[in-house]
Amino acid sequence: MTERIQAHDITPPSPSVGLYAPRQNIYTRAFEGLYRRVRIGVAALLFGLYFGTVWLNWGGHQAVWWNLPERKFYVFAATFWPQDFVLLSGLLIVGAFALFFVTVYVGRVWCGYACPQSVWTWLFMWCEKVTEGDRQQRIRRDNSPAHLGKYLRKTLKHGLWLLIGFVTAMTFVGYFAPIRELVSEFFSGQASGWAYAWVAFFTLATYGNAGWLREQVCIYMCPYARFQSVMFDKDTLTVAYNPQRGEPRGARKKGVEPLAMGLGDCVDCTLCVQVCPTGIDIRDGLQLECIGCAACIDACDSVMDKMAYPRGLISYTTEHRLAGQATPWLRPRLLGYGAVLLGMLALLASAFALRPLVALDVSKDRALYREDAQGRIENVYTLKVINKSQHAQEYLLSATGLSGLALTGETHLSVPAGAMASLAVGLSMAPEQLPAGSHEVVFSLRDADDDSVQVDTPSRFTGPSTP
Template identity: 55%
Template sequence: MSDKIPTRDVTDTSVQHHDAVETVSQSMYESRRHIYVREIKGLFQRLRRASNWALMLGFLLLPWIPWGDRPAVWFDLPGREFHIFAATFYPQEFILLSWLLIICAFGLFFITVFAGRVWCGYTCPQSVWTFLYIWVEHRIEGPRHRRIKLDKGGWDADKLWRKSAKHALWLIIALATGVTFVGYFTPIRELVPQLAVLEAGGWSYFWVGFFVVFTYLNAGWLREQVCLYMCPYARFQAVMFDRDTLIVSYDYHRGEPRGARKRSVDPAAAGIGDCIDCDLCVQVCPTGIDIRDGLQYQCISCAACIDACDSVMDKMGYPRGLVRYTTEHALEGNKTHVLRPRLIGYLVALLAMIGLFVWTIADRTPLDLDVERDRARLFQTLSDGRIANSYSLNVRNLDNKDHTYRLEVEGIDGLQGDTDAISVPAGESRSRVMTLSVDPARLTERSYDIVVRARAEDDPTLVIERDSRFIGVPK
């Protein structure tokens, strides 16, 4: 099947042949054009590099930080425990994870409405690793013009060692990424020696290899293709933009008509704009777009074009800001509305969810209790005539230290039972059957609401209670 869409050029190119229709073909897929990103310095690139290095170092170092006898951050899947510094979470608390993901989503919506795709340009993992790979490329193969010349030239000793060294470093970074990622699930201080002597589990090798391959491919080869074609954020971000969203834009009215000139030429007298058409903004763009063509979904707001253009404006003696963070309203000479209903709505929702999440975490009781009444029979009559109900208890110690819990029941006068204390190690659970009984003379209803309570003996404030029912026959 052909990958060409048949189209017809209906443009009236001449009076003599205005009835002629020429059949042409247009490719369904655009061939990838390799982007040779030029390195640039400036304020925004310093900010981006600082955030990139902070995120990268945080990712690589966090699994190595000890916290008692375990890593500070450790997602223990076999033990079904998720340790984040002093807090330990369990599968039954996954609602907190869902809540956290919703908070992150609303945070992304708020940032997008306010400042476009700054997340992509400064903190997205794909951008962080891609910029790191490009940085390695600059260090080994040289600046942009040398890399272009190197790729166009034939293979010799210089090209061989530069390409080999670059890909070797890329693979080392990918290996460090894969090992670190697995280190969040397997204590990394044990994992690294086991990997080195081939004593790690098969799944550890699989996942390390998986992340090595995909880090190497995504950051080294695919790069901007991930942002343009694989990332869904690039597609739905336009729904959240408005004319007051802060975006990287070219000031068309100031820059046009563009053209080369000497520094001594006064652009106003020459009837030209401030843009000297140097294409430096295109050369530094990691996605290869021309910001002068207007707002494009490919722009990740990394501001490399701003720093590049500002450096040119400085050399020409022109004011900075031909390319800058601005809004569509500002470019049209209108007032920008920072506080607008949608932005305020996202902010209020975000702050409310963060506040409730923090309160839930602070008020979280590291103890869980399940109480289930025996449904096989409503009640039983003991040898002494008392009416008894049986209950299955499951006590889960969600704390990081052992506790002994005292069981308490209330709800009916004279209610008695085997409420002996139960000891539960840290992070584990214990089950038992509890039988409660009462003198039938005290029963005036067919069922009663009761409360079963577990209280830590060493910490009376560590307590949890559950409601249940007691079934009996009234006198």
């Protein structure tokens, strides 16, 4: 009888991989440089627009105001109604193509300099530095045992974060409810429950996004990081490290010639990693997490200056340029996006310029028809006239479509600036003149002082099924 040999599985067990990786805290280091100054300037401009515009008045109302109860949107001298929201769609499409064009040309410059998530995160990081110190101090304090000074500093930091979040939330809600009345009623306890709820929500949203989530929003939550790869090409300007010049890395003293030690220009100081708000090492190449803020460029240039090396080891460059090839600025993809963007801008500008400053909405009464005192067949309509201009206007109303049609009711009306007037009118015809069934009629509204301003709205006139 043949004896069987016992088999044993000697395959080493595979390492356990969790579904979620633990988050590594990022402690950014303070730095100076050209791109930091540019970013501060852009942030100051954006903060000025966001926090300042809401306090401006124009024509007796807040200059920029989403008046939701009255369904009106004020933008300085222009008033937009729900009928104009197609223009908002056009504006969003133009914004999307502008982002595509900019991304093809200069990469994620929007993320690094103008995205609200980035701008507020840099502000929160500054608060962190002011209250808890620079990078090494924060690391030591977080690893130290609990003590009163540690918690006092953290309490002050979170207090500043909440204060910034509160001011941000009040300003945002102030674009939907007049900011002066909102602030007065909010602190006097007279604001609506919704006002308190929305301010609380946006305060916590700002506090959570810029204070706690930070780079997690850019890496995992923002879709832009995902679809940017389909827009990048080898001529897109991105933040990149030059490995031909920097490798091999290694520490050395100042004044030592790198070639004599068999080293490149990178001293392996890791400052580029320490200043990165998403915690990546730019020397590993182009990465999804890079937001193009150029903090690593400023940090690296400062080291190059100290070592008396040329700047630009990390720089805004392209893949072709790193490979020693020319970078054509006018290329098919860029020209295509540019052409579409210009076309969309022209169409949007035309739509704004040709936007009628008066709107007429006609609703027919649910009753099919009735006979008036003279025995005429009459249909009743409710008209809503919207004056989109910033001045009171006089309008003349008429109706056409059937021979012998008579309009009863107010035909000369005055509508205040940016207001809507509602009125009931009737159309009547003699029974012998009225064809059987339902027929189209057109209500025409024109400016009493300017015949070029006119709007026509069709409706139906219903009579007996047999004449």
